[in-house]
Amino acid sequence: MSKSIIPASTFAFLREIRNNNNREWFNAHKEEFVQQQAQIENFAESLLQELNKHDVIETPSGKKACYRIYRDVRFSKDKTPYNTYFSGSYRRATKYRRGGLYFHLEPGNSWLAGGFWGPNAEDLRRIREDIAFDETPLRKIIDSKVFVASFGTLRGERLKTAPKGFDAAHPGIDLLRYKQFLLIRRFTDEEVLGPDFLKLANQTFRNMRPFLDYMSEVLTTDINGEEI
DSSP states (O other), rough: OOSSSSOOHHHHHHHHHHHHSHHHHHTTHHHHHHHHHHHHHHHHHHHHHHHTTTEEEEEEEEHHHOOOOOOOOOSSSOOOOBOOSSEEEEESSSSSSSSEEEEEEEEEEEEEEESSSOHHHHHHHHHHHHHHOHHHHHHHTSHHHHHHHHSOOOBBBBSSSTTTTOOTTOHHHHHHTTEEEEEEEEEEEHHHHHTHHHHHHHHHHTTTHHHHHHHHHHHHBBBOOOOO
């Protein structure tokens, strides 16, 4: 049996942080944290290498992909100093490859996500105009068997009514109301700590490509296919 790239000790450490989220405990277990962080960086590096076999990622290394475990508590009522999860993201290369890729690893709450968390006003307008012109291409992607099996449905914050300037009776009004466009797949602890998680993670991100490629084309070309 192949060895898991994320050991059970990583989740055991995160459970300990959840129960002891203070600087005194963390400083006493700093060496253990460094060891577990290295495991996540190794996972992120291995995943980066796999992603670059079918995409082009400009994130330079797995270490650079990973986020800090230290929380910014300046504007938060929750003053606990540490996250209870490991996370990171990858940036697709050049303006022609849009959409971010994110991983979140936490006992009982692990998931991978991709898409557009906060599209700016101009990008959101372009997406909505394309949907209004013809929602069929996007509908075909999100209704495909692979998409539904991987992500269930398109997710993200939505307006309660039609966006300004768009017809509330449009057949694609359910899509026009989106303010975010997110693809999310959740994983059990057994899957994350199992020997095939790297393969599962890579395939999950690969299954996002039709959606990301569609969005990239919408955001980088005009209606005639000319570069914006």
